[in-house]
Amino acid sequence: MDKKIIYLDHAATTYTDPEVVRAIEPYFTEKFYNPSSLYTPARDVAHAVKHARSTIAKWIRANNDREIIFTASGSEGDNAAIFGIANANRDKGRHIITSAVEHPAVLETVEGMKRFGFDHTILPVDKFGMVDPNTVRDAIRDDTVLITIMLANNEVGTIQPIKEIGRIARERGVYFHTDAVQAVGSVPIDVHEMNLDALTMAAHKLYGPKGVGALYLRDGVAFDSLIKGGHQENGKRAGTHNNPGIVGLAKAVDLAYSNMQENNERIIRLREKLINNILENIPDVILNGHPTKRLPNNTNFCFKYIDSEAILLHLDMLGVCASSGSACSSGTGDPSVVLKAMGIPPEVARGSLRMTLGKDTTDDEIDFVIKNLIGIVGKLRDMSPLVD
Amino acid sequence: MPESQRYNETVMDHFMNPRNVGEIKDADGIGLAKSSDHGDTMKLFIKVNNDVIVDAKFKTFGCGAAIASSSITTEMVKGKTIKEALELSNMDVIDALGGLPPSKIQCSVLAEEVLRAAIEDYRKRKTGNEETGVSVGCSGDCGRCKTK
Ligand SMILES: Cc1ncc(COP(=O)(O)O)c(C=O)c1O
Numbered sequence: 001m002d003k004k005i006i007y008l009d010h011a012a013t014t015y016t017d018p019e020v021v022r023a024i025e026p027y028f029t030e031k032f033y034n035p036s037s038l039y040t041p042a043r044d045v046a047h048a049v050k051h052a053r054s055t056i057a058k059w060i061r062a063n064n065d066r067e068i069i070f071t072a073s074g075s076e077g078d079n080a081a082i083f084g085i086a087n088a089n090r091d092k093g094r095h096i097i098t099s100a101v102e103h104p105a106v107l108e109t110v111e112g113m114k115r116f117g118f119d120h121t122i123l124p125v126d127k128f129g130m131v132d133p134n135t136v137r138d139a140i141r142d143d144t145v146l147i148t149i150m151l152a153n154n155e156v157g158t159i160q161p162i163k164e165i166g167r168i169a170r171e172r173g174v175y176f177h178t179d180a181v182q183a184v185g186s187v188p189i190d191v192h193e194m195n196l197d198a199l200t201m202a203a204h205k206l207y208g209p210k211g212v213g214a215l216y217l218r219d220g221v222a223f224d225s226l227i228k229g230g231h232q233e234n235g236k237r238a239g240t241h242n243n244p245g246i247v248g249l250a251k252a253v254d255l256a257y258s259n260m261q262e263n264n265e266r267i268i269r270l271r272e273k274l275i276n277n278i279l280e281n282i283p284d285v286i287l288n289g290h291p292t293k294r295l296p297n298n299t300n301f302c303f304k305y306i307d308s309e310a311i312l313l314h315l316d317m318l319g320v321c322a323s324s325g326s327a328c329s330s331g332t333g334d335p336s337v338v339l340k341a342m343g344i345p346p347e348v349a350r351g352s353l354r355m356t357l358g359k360d361t362t363d364d365e366i367d368f369v370i371k372n373l374i375g376i377v378g379k380l381r382d383m384s385p386l387v388d
Numbered sequence: 389m390p391e392s393q394r395y396n397e398t399v400m401d402h403f404m405n406p407r408n409v410g411e412i413k414d415a416d417g418i419g420l421a422k423s424s425d426h427g428d429t430m431k432l433f434i435k436v437n438n439d440v441i442v443d444a445k446f447k448t449f450g451c452g453a454a455i456a457s458s459s460i461t462t463e464m465v466k467g468k469t470i471k472e473a474l475e476l477s478n479m480d481v482i483d484a485l486g487g488l489p490p491s492k493i494q495c496s497v498l499a500e501e502v503l504r505a506a507i508e509d510y511r512k513r514k515t516g517n518e519e520t521g522v523s524v525g526c527s528g529d530c531g532r533c534k535t536k
Contacts (some may be wrong), residue, residue, distance in 0.1 A: 306449065307450050350426070383448060383455065
């Protein structure tokens with residue numbers, strides 16, 4: 001059975017672009033050296049790592065290469081930023097501000113900071129999943145050391161007013177970190193304009209390899225490294241460099257931003273086609289997230305009276321890969337905390353479906369999904385006791 | 389999703405091709421069961437003749453396991469006497485499905501509950517009590533409903 005796969009779960013992860021694969025291949029074989037070593041062959045590798053650092057620094061408008069710290073994942077970047085900044089500045093205060101719609105990599109870490117004596121405030125969001133910058137201003141206390149609010153949400157794609165929040169943080173002298181794991185590559189980033197002190201990214205969401213990411217950390221921000229050991233990354237992250245990963249991350253960032261406009265235009269057109277067709281052809285459906293301030297590739301719907309797992313199983317039988325939203329809750333039946341924070345009732349949130357497009361998504365694929373989704377939703381509603 | 393969370397072929401068959409979906413207009417008993425935590429809802433309609441369940445239909449809001457559990461339950465009760473049907477437990481539903489992932493055992497419990505609720509409703513109607521047996525989370529064995 002050779003079924004064609006239609007992949008609409010790019011927010012979960014992407015394939016590695018063949019161009020990226022080509023770029024990193026030598027770093028598994030002839031360029032395997034430890035870039036910290038003294039001998040000549042290792043210098044080439046050290047140069048490649050340095051080049052990767054400047055490429056990333058350039059695309060996010062960082063001042064210098066030192067501000068880029070390589071990590072092993074988005075989760076690590078979030079953990080390192082929150083622990084690293086809060087703990088190093090614990091004498092200034094022990095209060096952290098975050099939002100209700102953060103990825104668990106942030107929420108769980110902030111929660112975990114209780115063990116180190118840190119208290120926190122979780123800001124609410126509006127029905128679009130948006131944080132109101134005024135609530136940030138009101139939540140800042142004399143002992144607030146860190147604000148961590150994501151750039152774009154992984155479930156509903158809402159893009160937060162980062163610039164405004166950054167301005168408030170800077171005015172009040174509070175450090176500001178953003179989890180940009182979903183945004184890097186499709187949303188332009190300027191760490192100065194956004195008043196950022198730290199930003200997290202991960203390669204596997206933008207056609208780079210898995211197991212590598214980066215943390216931008218503004219020069220001069222006191223930082224207590226999460227992973228202690230050797231003096232790599234200026235003592236901010238120990239561990240022998242992941243040469244192929246680092247080269248792959250930089251290549252992926254470079255490709256993504258070099259082709260961003262063209263890719264975004266095509267993806268947004270397909271996204272709008274998917275959204276409009278579903279809203280027009282299926283009754284009792286809600287589009288979750290902000291209508292315009294959303295990631296180019298994100299769609300997220302709630303189909304009333306039916307359960308998302310049932311929809312996903314039907315789609316899977318057709319070779320369509322999608323998600324209920326939160327990667328962590330799929331299969332547990334727990335409605336999404338993000339949708340809950342947006343005020344969506346639990347029985348409605350049960351019918352959520354996230355489809356995230358990619359740079360190779362085609363019109364034919366979108367047409368196929370629209371046509372079949374209409375049938376699937378109809379079939380499941382025919383057997384739902386919630387429909388009269 | 390770990391392998392243990394995936395559905396086997398029988399479950400997938402009952403999910404993709406559910407048996408006996410719908411309502412029975414002149415049902416002799418109607419049961420409703422709702423899980424308190426996730427809102428899964430099952431509605432079961434039974435037609436009874438000389439104490440034998442001659443027809444059963446269902447409507448379910450829930451995951452794949454919930455739909456498959458309801459589907460197989462309708463198949464299992466058809467042809468059974470009320471007494472035999474009351475002996476069915478969620479374990480029989482799981483066995484008939486060839487197993488359910490651990491996190492989905494709850495769905496088979498809901499199927500047992502909706503069956504008991506439908507039978508309770510049937511008995512109430514038979515003894516002249518007009519009240520429809522809408523039993524949320526009925527365990528079926530507390531005795532308070534005087535069916536024993
Ligand atoms: C917004 C957000 N933050 C953090 C992460 C964690 O990234 P990783 O899986 O690379 O650890 C993800 C990925 O699912 C994400 O979407």
